[in-house]
Amino acid sequence: MAFDPSLLRPLFPILSQPAYEHPLTYLDNAATTQKPLAVLDAIQNYYRTGNANVHRGAHFLSDRATNQFEHARHTLAHFLQAPEQSHIIWTKGATEAINMVAYGLEHVLAKGDEILITSLEHHANLVPWQQLAFRTGARLRVLPLTSSGEWEAEFAHYFSDRTRIFAATQISNAIGTTTPMQTMLDLAKQQGAFTLVDGAQAVAHYPVNVSELDCDFYVFSGHKMYGPTGIGVLYGKQHALEVLIPYQTGGEMVRHVSHQATEFNVLPYRLEAGTPNIEGVIGLAAACDFLSAQDRSALLAWEQSLAHHVYTRLHKEGGIELHSPENSTTLVSLSVPNVHLLDLNAYLDSQGVAVRAGSHCAHPLMAQLGVSGTLRASFACYNTLKEADRFCDVLIDAIDLLNDE
Amino acid sequence: MTNAPSLDIEHQLQACRSKEETFKTLVVLSKTLPRLSDDEKIEDNKVKGCESAVWLIIEDINDVRHIRADSDAKLMRGVLVALLSLVADKSFADIQQMDLKRELAELNLSSYLTSSRTNGVLAILAQIQRP
Ligand SMILES: Cc1ncc(COP(=O)(O)O)c(C=O)c1O
Numbered sequence: 001m002a003f004d005p006s007l008l009r010p011l012f013p014i015l016s017q018p019a020y021e022h023p024l025t026y027l028d029n030a031a032t033t034q035k036p037l038a039v040l041d042a043i044q045n046y047y048r049t050g051n052a053n054v055h056r057g058a059h060f061l062s063d064r065a066t067n068q069f070e071h072a073r074h075t076l077a078h079f080l081q082a083p084e085q086s087h088i089i090w091t092k093g094a095t096e097a098i099n100m101v102a103y104g105l106e107h108v109l110a111k112g113d114e115i116l117i118t119s120l121e122h123h124a125n126l127v128p129w130q131q132l133a134f135r136t137g138a139r140l141r142v143l144p145l146t147s148s149g150e151w152e153a154e155f156a157h158y159f160s161d162r163t164r165i166f167a168a169t170q171i172s173n174a175i176g177t178t179t180p181m182q183t184m185l186d187l188a189k190q191q192g193a194f195t196l197v198d199g200a201q202a203v204a205h206y207p208v209n210v211s212e213l214d215c216d217f218y219v220f221s222g223h224k225m226y227g228p229t230g231i232g233v234l235y236g237k238q239h240a241l242e243v244l245i246p247y248q249t250g251g252e253m254v255r256h257v258s259h260q261a262t263e264f265n266v267l268p269y270r271l272e273a274g275t276p277n278i279e280g281v282i283g284l285a286a287a288c289d290f291l292s293a294q295d296r297s298a299l300l301a302w303e304q305s306l307a308h309h310v311y312t313r314l315h316k317e318g319g320i321e322l323h324s325p326e327n328s329t330t331l332v333s334l335s336v337p338n339v340h341l342l343d344l345n346a347y348l349d350s351q352g353v354a355v356r357a358g359s360h361c362a363h364p365l366m367a368q369l370g371v372s373g374t375l376r377a378s379f380a381c382y383n384t385l386k387e388a389d390r391f392c393d394v395l396i397d398a399i400d401l402l403n404d405e
Numbered sequence: 406m407t408n409a410p411s412l413d414i415e416h417q418l419q420a421c422r423s424k425e426e427t428f429k430t431l432v433v434l435s436k437t438l439p440r441l442s443d444d445e446k447i448e449d450n451k452v453k454g455c456e457s458a459v460w461l462i463i464e465d466i467n468d469v470r471h472i473r474a475d476s477d478a479k480l481m482r483g484v485l486v487a488l489l490s491l492v493a494d495k496s497f498a499d500i501q502q503m504d505l506k507r508e509l510a511e512l513n514l515s516s517y518l519t520s521s522r523t524n525g526v527l528a529i530l531a532q533i534q535r536p
Pocket of ligand 1: 030031092093094095096122124125169171172173198200201221
């Protein structure tokens, strides 16, 4: 393997500490990734040398902060291959971005219109649409995808001339399925629907090209792609962003205000009320720079090889139900009959192995799989083969210790 | 109640020097918990706030609070054994006076006392100390 993750380890000092008396084995990357020094330094430097409010004062520091802030927008536009930097809207994260769209599009929906999602969605890309349907009398429909991301040809009828909004994840956070995004987007666009892609689980692994995807909206969180928490992005096409009614109003997003009326500002500011998360924006741009400086295809191949290695080992082991598709690129999700997930999780934790046990904010998907939850090991570029093996070894020990019924 | 005398349970847990030892001890202790029947594992007896299912049945008889409990997770059953041994043969008034959080922490069980959703031990304590 050409790629050597040990070269990246020094950039992530958090990983070199022990957990209890064991080496920390961090395999909860789908929840949040660790942050490279470059991101930590960018945030520190901002506060040490550039802190001021943006777009307001006319002084040395405010110019510096505003330049850095708007340069970050440029970095993100480039990162996503978006045509204009004004198509990048800062949000708190994927959840806020989806809510902005769900509130902003309320006025285009009529009773009987349809909102289409898939059966693999995180609650963040489900509940806002369900609530929007409740408010407008629209109907929420769910495209049933299998855990390997397939559907039967007849399911094309889920895309109807009533479909006004189609929203789907690129990769399932719970089981790692890659969805047939381009096919789904084509079907949705044929019906004239607004399209939203939830890239929360994709951006850390796959280079994204929103122009090629040709979706109306693309959302993700910074913290799952080596950036800080509390910052995320709503990308939108010009006309799609213009259709959105701002769901928050206040300072920054206005051009002129009187007691009688308000004239809203142009994009992107129209959708960014209040003082933004400046340190988050700067940290996120540093995370993009970090990723862009890597050989992305080598990183992806490495992450795939780790997931595949774990999948294959556990498949051979027997007695373990694997819920991820064999070609999951980013994570392995499993359960063990007669052994409680929290017990497995507790033993892994006692050995310094960090994973996630639970329903992964995807209750309907868990119901589809017929389980109450899964144990998920999710990978990032800094994970080593030794860590993947340690997860398998400790998991097998845990099953031995716990499975006596 | 449990087969092992209370002091023994406390000693076993206090002697644990790592998370791993505590884990293994809880697994052993879990086997001593008398299980509830399926009729008793009903919604009404379920403790809200635990990610693993926990059922509690509390009866005050002749000034002694009798508590029986069960869980679908093994470690939680181990924690329940420890907890029930702390409050065994005591009246409600006595139990109400106890600092159960501290006593469990002294048994190396403090990581089960976080307020995070994963551990509903605090919800169990609240129920045991309620009239
Ligand atoms: C697929 C997917 N969508 C949306 C979200 C929500 O992200 P956040 O909580 O950062 O807003 C997550 C987070 O787990 C996710 O995995």
